[in-house]
Structures are given as C-alpha cells and as structure tokens.
Amino acid sequence: MLRESVRRFATDVVGPKVREMDENEMMDPAVIQGLFEQGLMGIETSADHGGAESSFTSAIIAIEELAKVDPSVSVLCDVHNTLVNTVVRKYGSKEQKDKWLPLLSETQLGSFCLSESASGSDAFALQTRAVPSADGSHYTLNGSKMWITNSWEAEFFLVFASVDLAKGYKGITCFIVPKELGVQVAKKEEKLGIRASSTCTLSFDDVKVPAENVLGGVGKGYKIAIEILNEGRIGIAAQMLGLAQGAFDKVIPYTFERKQFGQPIGTFQGMQHQMAKAAIDIEAARLLTYNAARRKEEGLDFTKEAAMAKYYASQVAMSVSGSAIEWAGGVGFTRETGIEKYWRDSKIGAIYEGTSNIQLQTIAKFIQKQYS
Ligand code: CAA
Numbered sequence: 001m002l003r004e005s006v007r008r009f010a011t012d013v014v015g016p017k018v019r020e021m022d023e024n025e026m027m028d029p030a031v032i033q034g035l036f037e038q039g040l041m042g043i044e045t046s047a048d049h050g051g052a053e054s055s056f057t058s059a060i061i062a063i064e065e066l067a068k069v070d071p072s073v074s075v076l077c078d079v080h081n082t083l084v085n086t087v088v089r090k091y092g093s094k095e096q097k098d099k100w101l102p103l104l105s106e107t108q109l110g111s112f113c114l115s116e117s118a119s120g121s122d123a124f125a126l127q128t129r130a131v132p133s134a135d136g137s138h139y140t141l142n143g144s145k146m147w148i149t150n151s152w153e154a155e156f157f158l159v160f161a162s163v164d165l166a167k168g169y170k171g172i173t174c175f176i177v178p179k180e181l182g183v184q185v186a187k188k189e190e191k192l193g194i195r196a197s198s199t200c201t202l203s204f205d206d207v208k209v210p211a212e213n214v215l216g217g218v219g220k221g222y223k224i225a226i227e228i229l230n231e232g233r234i235g236i237a238a239q240m241l242g243l244a245q246g247a248f249d250k251v252i253p254y255t256f257e258r259k260q261f262g263q264p265i266g267t268f269q270g271m272q273h274q275m276a277k278a279a280i281d282i283e284a285a286r287l288l289t290y291n292a293a294r295r296k297e298e299g300l301d302f303t304k305e306a307a308m309a310k311y312y313a314s315q316v317a318m319s320v321s322g323s324a325i326e327w328a329g330g331v332g333f334t335r336e337t338g339i340e341k342y343w344r345d346s347k348i349g350a351i352y353e354g355t356s357n358i359q360l361q362t363i364a365k366f367i368q369k370q371y372s
Pocket residue numbers: 075079112114115120121122123124149169222226227229230303352353354355358362
C-alpha cells in the first residue's frame with residue numbers, strides 16, 4: 001500500500017514538475033508540502049509524535065519510489081528521514097523528542113551538517129567549534145559547513161562541532177540548531193545532477209545554542225554521525241536503485257515502439273542481451289539493499305551489507321542510466337525525454353554519504369577482521 005501511494009504521489013504530483021525543478025535548480029515548495037501531507041516526513045516516527053510509525057523498510061521503499069521519478073525529491077526525503085529524524089529518535093532526550101519530532105513530521109525540513117571544505121571523507125577532522133559559556137547555559141558555534149543537503153529550505157539543522165579540537169574526534173558533539181538562532185546560508189552550489197535538491201555552504205558566526213540542544217551527550221557526536229550514516233547508506237542505495245529502475249522503465253517501452261531496419265529496436269538480440277544484463281544488475285542491487293535493510297530491522301550487524309548495497313547500487317545506477325541514453329539513441333541525449341537526467345543524477349551516489357572508496361574501505365575492514 002505504501003509503495004502504491006508513494007508511486008501515485010511521485011507520478012501525479014512530482015512528475016509534472018521534474019524538468020522545471022531541474023532547470024531552475026529549485027525544489028517546488030508544493031512538493032515539500034506534499035511530502036509532509038503524505039506522511040512521508042516522519043515515516044518511522046511514532047504516531048504520538050506526529051509520524052507514520054512505520055518501519056525502516058517502509059522508508060527505504062518510499063525513497064526508492066520517489067527516486068524512480070525524481071532522485072532530488074528522493075534525497076530530500078531520505079536525508080530528512082534516515083539521517084535527521086533518526087538521530088533525534090535514537091539519541092534525543094524525551095524533551096528533545098517531544099519538542100522536535102512533531103515539527104519534523106509535520107512542518108520543518110531538516111539538514112544533517114557534518115562535512116566541511118577540508119573534511120569530507122575525513123569527516124572527523126572537522127573544525128567547527130562549539131565553545132561552552134562560563135555558566136554552562138549555552139555553546140557558541142563558529143565555523144562553516146559545506147555540501148549541506150536541504151539547507152536552502154531547512155529550518156532545523158543537526159550540526160556536528162567540536163567542543164575541544166585537542167581531543168580529536170572525541171570532542172565532536174551534535175547540536176540541534178534551529179535556523180533562527182543564526183544559521184547563515186553562504187552559498188548554494190550549481191550542480192551536475194540532483195539539481196532541485198539544495199546543497200549549500202553554511203556559516204556559523206557566534207551562533208549561541210542553548211546547552212539543552214546538545215544531542216546524545218558531549219563528545220558523542222562522532223559515534224552518532226557514523227552510526228547514522230551506516231543506516232543512511234541503505235537509503236542512498238535505495239535512491240540509486242529507484243533511479244536505475246526509473247531509467248529502465250522510461251526507456252524500455254520506447255525500444256519496442258522505435259523501429260529500425262523494419263523492426264522494433266528492442267527485438268534485436270544485441271539490444272535484448274543488454275537489457276537482460278541491466279535487469280539482473282537492478283535485481284542484484286535491490287536484493288543487496290533490501291537485505292541490508294532486513295538485517296538492520298532484525299538487529300543484526302548491517303554495516304558491511306549497507307556499504308555493499310550503496311557501492312553496488314551506485315554503480316548500477318550509473319551503468320543503467322548510461323545505457324538508457326544509448327538505447328534511446330539521439331533523443332536520449334536530449335533534455336526532452338528526461339533520460340539524460342537520470343544519468344546526471346546517478347553520479348552523486350558514488351560521492352555522498354561516503355564515497356565508493358570509503359564503502360570499499362569499510363567492507364575491507366570487515367574482511368581484514370575476519371581473516372587476519
Ligand atoms: N561504524 C561505526 N563506527 C565506526 C565506523 C563505522 N562504519 N567507522 C569508524 N567508526 C568509529 C571507530 O570505531 C572509532 O571509534 P572508537 O574510537 O570509539 O572505537 C572511530 O569511528 C574512528 O575510527 P577510524 O579511525 O577508523 O575512522 P576514520 O577517522 O579513519 O574515518 C569515517 C571514519 C569518517 C567515519 C570514515 O570512514 C567515513 O565514513 N567517511 C565518510 C564520511 C561520510 O559518510 N560523510 C557523509 C556526510 S552526510 C551526507 O553525505 C548526506 C548526503 O549527502 C545526502
């Protein structure tokens with residue numbers, strides 16, 4: 001039922017806006033409003049906090065379905081659910097959950113602010129500082145964050161900052177920073193793909209954050225960040241899976257309409273074998289993604305499986321969307337069909353929430369632990 005309802009929303013509400021949002025590099029506010037109204041912004045949040053009280057797998061399915069139509073809308077929903085909401089649900093105090101989860105389910109878009117200009121893969125080398133006041137009532141944040149998804153539209157920011165740079169990553173602390181405290185959007189990036197999804201540099205200039213907004217304890221931020229990213233990577237795998245399926249679904253009917261040499265191009269064996277291989281790749285990406293989600297839901301270790309799913313689904317998204325352009329021929333290369341957009345959007349899968357090399361490194365650590 002969830003899959004069907006997200007599919008309908010994606011097709012009917014998002015679909016007609018995809019090209020315009022991509023060209024204008026702007027998310028239509030009506031789409032964000034629609035996501036809230038559909039109950040897709042608090043998928044795992046309990047009903048008494050205004051959420052849909054559904055499962056992680058439901059979130060994964062929603063992200064996949066949205067990505068079939070628009071990977072930008074998908075990542076907006078993904079970051080809000082699998083990163084932002086999950087941090088508050090998992091690590092927030094009762095007061096923090098009571099205060100923020102209803103807002104996050106119903107009205108406020110959230111951002112997850114970890115990366116900085118000099119710390120991307122090496123995320124724990126971040127330099128944003130949070131200096132405690134003498135009376136312990138608040139922290140003063142200074143620094144800047146780069147590449148922050150949703151930050152153009154967001155009102156709620158989870159900011160990772162160090163209370164003591166000398167402690168290395170053990171100083172990293174997670175803060176709830178509502179926009180009105182002084183979060184400044186310094187620059188909006190112009191991108192190759194997922195152009196409707198906002199990606200901005202933020203600056204924090206003497207932003208005073210109440211001590212009650214420390215989330216999960218002082219010095220616990222690094223563990224919160226990576227544990228949430230382990231889960232979030234399954235979300236990106238789902239985004240890339242949906243993207244690959246969306247490109248496939250868009251181009252295949254065309255191959256049975258378009259005729260060359262007196263027959264539909266989709267009936268040539270050279271084409272059919274390529275399509276069959278793409279279908280296998282998509283299915284394998286789906287199984288890796290759902291398996292990682294299942295392991296997480298069952299309380300089993302899933303870090304390695306999440307890294308595998310993200311790595312593989314990102315590769316499949318690039319290869320299938322690239323093939324889709326070729327299968328459509330010249331028209332696939334034009335803006336008109338929307339096929340080239342899937343290819344542009346696919347490239348980000350190998351970069352955010354840990355690059356493909358970082359996923360390989362994560363998997364390799366498990367192999368070394370098991371065999372050495
Ligand atoms: N799971 C749990 N804990 C982990 C972990 C993992 N996958 N990787 C490392 N850790 C822990 C270690 O156990 C260690 O903690 P303790 O000291 O308590 O044991 C600590 O982290 C440091 O370990 P390392 O020295 O091995 O870690 P590192 O400094 O070399 O790198 C890392 C760690 C920064 C997490 C790196 O592996 C990584 O994942 N980099 C990518 C960062 C990333 O994913 N950024 C995403 C930003 S959000 C985003 O991108 C959203 C979006 O686009 C939509």
